[in-house]
Amino acid sequence: MYYEIHRRPTFNDNRILFENFIFTLQTKKIILSSDFYKTSILPFAGIIIKLCRAYTNSQEDFEDYYQEVCLQIWRSKDNFREESQWSTWVYRVTLNVCLTLLKKKKNNVQHFVSDSLTAEETEDNHAFSDESLNLLYDAIRQLSEIDRAIIMLYLEEKPYQEIADIIGTNPNNIGVRVQRIKVRLKKLLDGEIN
Amino acid sequence: MEKSIENIWKEGFLKSDALIAPKINDLYSQKSIHIIDKFKKMFRINLIAIVFFSFLFLLISYFIGIPIMGIIFFVTLLVLVFINKGLLKDLETIDKGENSYQYLKEFNRWIKNQVAVNKRISTFLYPIIFMSFILGFWFKDAKGIPLGERLVTKILISFPDTYLIFGIPLIGIVIVFLILGILAFFGGRIYQWDLNIVYGRVFKKLEELMTDIENLNE
Numbered sequence: 001m002y003y004e005i006h007r008r009p010t011f012n013d014n015r016i017l018f019e020n021f022i023f024t025l026q027t028k029k030i031i032l033s034s035d036f037y038k039t040s041i042l043p044f045a046g047i048i049i050k051l052c053r054a055y056t057n058s059q060e061d062f063e064d065y066y067q068e069v070c071l072q073i074w075r076s077k078d079n080f081r082e083e084s085q086w087s088t089w090v091y092r093v094t095l096n097v098c099l100t101l102l103k104k105k106k107n108n109v110q111h112f113v114s115d116s117l118t119a120e121e122t123e124d125n126h127a128f129s130d131e132s133l134n135l136l137y138d139a140i141r142q143l144s145e146i147d148r149a150i151i152m153l154y155l156e157e158k159p160y161q162e163i164a165d166i167i168g169t170n171p172n173n174i175g176v177r178v179q180r181i182k183v184r185l186k187k188l189l190d191g192e193i194n
Numbered sequence: 195m196e197k198s199i200e201n202i203w204k205e206g207f208l209k210s211d212a213l214i215a216p217k218i219n220d221l222y223s224q225k226s227i228h229i230i231d232k233f234k235k236m237f238r239i240n241l242i243a244i245v246f247f248s249f250l251f252l253l254i255s256y257f258i259g260i261p262i263m264g265i266i267f268f269v270t271l272l273v274l275v276f277i278n279k280g281l282l283k284d285l286e287t288i289d290k291g292e293n294s295y296q297y298l299k300e301f302n303r304w305i306k307n308q309v310a311v312n313k314r315i316s317t318f319l320y321p322i323i324f325m326s327f328i329l330g331f332w333f334k335d336a337k338g339i340p341l342g343e344r345l346v347t348k349i350l351i352s353f354p355d356t357y358l359i360f361g362i363p364l365i366g367i368v369i370v371f372l373i374l375g376i377l378a379f380f381g382g383r384i385y386q387w388d389l390n391i392v393y394g395r396v397f398k399k400l401e402e403l404m405t406d407i408e409n410l411n412e
Contacts, residue, residue: 046213048215132202136199186199
């Protein structure tokens with residue numbers, strides 16, 4: 001017992017905390033390689049912001065997701081094969097990061113039973129100055145993870161084929177699913193369902 | 195006429211404030227500051243825990259009849275706390291307003307200093323702990339006679355030719371000094387070895403980061 005205390009009087013059980021700190025510092029390399037950030041990430045920040053907002057319920061989470069997406073894009077930029085557009089690739093990375101972080105968060109919150117965010121859990125419902133957009137986001141956050149991705153890709157005017165490619169599904173089903181989601185969103189916006 | 199979701203989407207994002215990216219620099223700085231603050235807090239808690247433990251051990255040692263060991267522990271740990279408190283003060287001086295590179299550099303410098311200081315302390319700490327055990331049990335009361343004296347008497351009965359210095363068998367003194375020497379010699383290494391097992395990977399990463407950032411700055 002004594003040994004445990006005296007040998008590392010400064011760190012003790014702070015290993016995880018310390019590693020997190022190093023990880024945070026590591027992410028700062030993005031800032032320093034800011035040319036890449038400015039030329040390859042910032043022009044697509046809109047896409048990233050729109051998606052991150054749909055998968056988070058607070059400003060703090062949104063910023064965490066945003067920085068994680070930037071980091072992952074920066075880290076995996078060499079994996080981009082130019083088989084698709086850069087924007088599509090950014091969208092795919094963003095979506096994957098959001099889904100991964102959401103899963104991590106869910107695992108941390110044991111009592112979280114639904115894969116959608118309820119109105120009570122949605123703190124960040126005034127992220128935009130446009131009230132209709134805030135309400136739409138509230139409704140989108142109540143959809144399932146995949147439905148959220150589909151409707152956002154649809155709203156970004158991506159063709160069904162591209163949506164299917166990003167999601168990894170059959171393009172024939174996308175059209176039907178989009179219509180169903182729109183009906184559900186309409187009901188959510190009209191307050192017909194919670 | 196009621197707006198469609200497509201229109202809400204398009205019109206909502208036409209407003210200039212809708213798609214402002216978080217300022218990445220501020221974001222990371224704030225986070226690092228937050229984590230450093232947490233670090234300091236844990237550091238303080240550790241020091242308080244050491245003080246509490248050493249005091250508790252002092253009390254226990256008194257009740258189980260080895261107060262000398264408790265006193266040595268208490269004094270040694272208090273010195274350790276005092277020195278590390280000084281290190282904490284040094285950590286407080288890291289300027290939060292520095293840029294990432296400077297901040298990282300300062301933190302790296304602090305870690306290296308902290309390791310160096312604790313490595314030096316370990317050279318003395320392990321032998322002191324060992325001696326506290328020896329002295330604690332040597333003077334422990336065993337039916338009116340210190341345990342050490344009782345042990346010497348028993349040795350003399352079995353080996354009457356045993357050479358004594360100040361009433362202690364020479365062979366015992368030699369063994370104790372040998373162990374003290376080994377502990378003093380390897381104390382710093384034990385600490386470094388122990389530290390490398392737990393933090394080696396992280397330290398290496400920190401060094402790599404420094405090199406990376408320096409390369410990027412060139």
